Amino acid sequence: MKLTKDVKTKFDKLEISSYTELALLIPHSYEDLRLHEKLCEDTFQLIDATVESVFWAKNTIQITFYVHNFGHTINAVIFRPKQFMMHQLSVGSRDYYYGMITCKTGQCSMSMPKKITTMGSIIPKYKCGLRSDVMWRFIQKELKEENLLKEGIPQEIINAVLSLHFVNPEILQAQELEEHTLNALKFMELHAYMKLLASKRREFEPLVSQVGEYKEWAQQLPFKLTNEQISTIKDIQKDFSLNKASKRMIVGDVGSGKTMVILAAALMMLPHRSILMAPTTILANQLFEEATKFLPNVKIVLVTSKSKKVDLSEYDFIIGTHALLYRELPSAALVMVDEQHRFGTAQRSMLDKLVSDGAKKPHFLQFSATPIPRTLAMIESAHIDVSLITSTPFKKDIDSKVIHKSDFKELIEHIKEELSHNNQVLIVYPLVEQSEVLDYQSIEEARGFWEKNFSDVYVTHGKDKEKEQVLIDFREKGNILISTTVVEVGISLPKLTTVVIVGAERLGLSTLHQLRGRVSRTGLKGYCFLYTNQDASSRLDSFVKTTSGFDIANLDLKYR
Known part of the structure; x- marks a missing residue:
């Protein structure tokens, strides 16, 4: 879209390049220049007032107003006043003033009253590269529906975002933005970001261009x-x-x-x-x-x-x-x-x-x-x-379960049952060596138990220089593999049916999903046990109910 010289100059000052980005520079606050009959504490308000008295002190001006829209007097104070203010505040004059009203011990006062010449509207205030009043005039002139439609923004998104600039009174009452307005802002941000990315995309001539057959x-x-x-x-x-x-x-x-x-x-x-x-x-x-x-x-x-x-x-x-x-x-x-x-x-x-x-x-x-x-x-x-x-060539049948110390005996029975069917088991520990901080056994502490009670137990971890050979040997002739998350990506273990993840709450959901993905690679019935010392974890409970990696990724975003 071709921009006029004035629009381009202001866009440069605002450090933006489109009307979409202009719409995203939403106001940080609003001036409600409508008259209300009821006084509201600790808010900025407009008053229709006659000056009853003025007292000039060293660094302040003390004023008494009779407020017609409230029907009673209030005091006001201006700190560090300028000389011209004294001439604006003549006793008996009636004008509109805007300022913060506070009440203490039954007495209400207005701080820093500002004389207002136009009233009856809600004026947005901006923090940006332009003065707030200049920005508001620019928004009124340029931020039009047709400009946003030309940039590919849907009508309902435009309506939601423009309501933040050309504000309706309900928005002032709301403590937070409504969900549809928030979603509209997110849509616009993504739209602007994608356009920026697309503009930076570089294209090169290929070494080869051809239609291949498969x-x-x-x-x-x-x-x-x-x-x-x-x-x-x-x-x-x-x-x-x-x-x-x-x-x-x-x-x-x-x-x-x-x-x-x-x-x-x-x-x-x-x-x-x-x-x-x-x-x-x-x-x-x-x-x-x-x-x-x-x-x-x-x-x-x-x-x-x-x-x-x-x-x-x-x-x-x-x-x-x-x-x-x-x-x-x-x-x-x-x-x-x-x-x-x-x-x-x-x-x-x-x-x-x-x-x-x-x-x-x-x-x-x-x-x-x-x-x-x-x-x-x-x-x-x-x-x-x-x-x-998002789909797999065959449906994986994996039962996932959160387990605790009380389930250990049952877990051992399950492992023995799987090994009796010539299947393999993976046990993932959070650390290689003992830790003062972590309330879980390390590989070095735990391996003695497994090696004593089971045969063909293999052990590896990230710092093990022979880890690739250990994984190959385990695949061919092992029963139990004790490891850190080094097995998260890589080797295919066709006979692996059970994975036990110790201290599961310490790992990201995507890592848990990768580890779970090691089992049932050839259609065998699979099991994933998440061992935790925590009494409850909504994150792990959500994980065991979810099988799609893409849904897991969305869960991961939710819990971060």
Whole structure:
């Protein structure tokens, strides 16, 4: 929308760039310049008054008013008066005055009365880059419905927000804003933020632009892809065909089948090369195994810190850990990052630069199992395209329960029952070593009990240099794994049916959901026990009733 010179000048002073942002500069208070017959204590009020007496002291003017709208006299005081004020206050003159009225011991007085020439309206007061009266005149002239409609704001949102500027008397009585008004302000803030993000979005020419096919491959898979997997693959297919380097984040709940989307993307990019970076050797290994299994005709290589150096330019699909950043990489038309939140921005952009060709960029896909609320995904989609996978290929059957010390005997019986069916159990402790502060056992304190009463007990934690090997050994031949939250993301444990989380109230709901997602990966009946010393926790009670990662993310926001 083209702005006039005057509007642009005032927008610059207010540090805004649109009428939407102008509407968001809401008043901090209001002057109620209507006459009321009843005196209200501790509020600013307008009076219709005749001056009965004036006394000039050293630093004050003491005045007695007869107030016609109240029908009685009140005293008033002006502190540090200016000389001209004395001439305005002649005995016998009748005018309108506005000021704060307070009452003590039955006596009412007005402090700092200000002579008013216009009355009968409610005037908003602003704290901004313009003087309040100048701002109000600017609002009256420029803040019109049609200007906001042109910027894409819906009519009902406009009505709610304009009522804060062109105020109706009911708003003055309310202690808090009504919910629909608050929601309207939130909508406008998001709208303005998304426009700002969209304006900052930079576009680059892609290294490759093509339409890849996936349908024949999908039909040959030993299982059927979910509708959301297919929808996400189609989003990526469309991205690849455009004449700009795409940036897309795929957010999929735990076990939603993001791996198949990764493989479909690499397939659609053929004959051009794809690179995938994963946060751990275990995860890179798993992805390599899956890729080898489901893309049998594609030349695939695994790159970790222990890999032998080979000529990477001979391969179509390179899968690796951050070790990729320290290798000479051939150009790649597609770069993918799994569990993207585990890498810093610098690492992700470093990978991007390694395979870019001057101003041309590869297509870029980020994958994350950490659920984010839909609204957040929508906001960020102004800056990066987002696909959500909210369903899983098969329905998980996991019972979640909050347990206490009194339930321990029952828990032991449950664990013995699961192990008798050749299933595995994970017990997550909050600390590795004993703590004076925390009222829970650490791994070191607890491991003796489990090792004494059960066989094939494996122990690992974040500082354990052998943790990846321990997880692999446990997967093959373990009964119980004792660990910290190091297992939150990564290795697939097909026989794991039970997770016990000690001190569950200390963890975020998204972390609890990730840990719960370790069990029942192959459709087995799963159990998640949240052990706490707290008598009650509404947060944990809400968690056990909620299974969708996206609903968990909204709960997490609610309880923060």
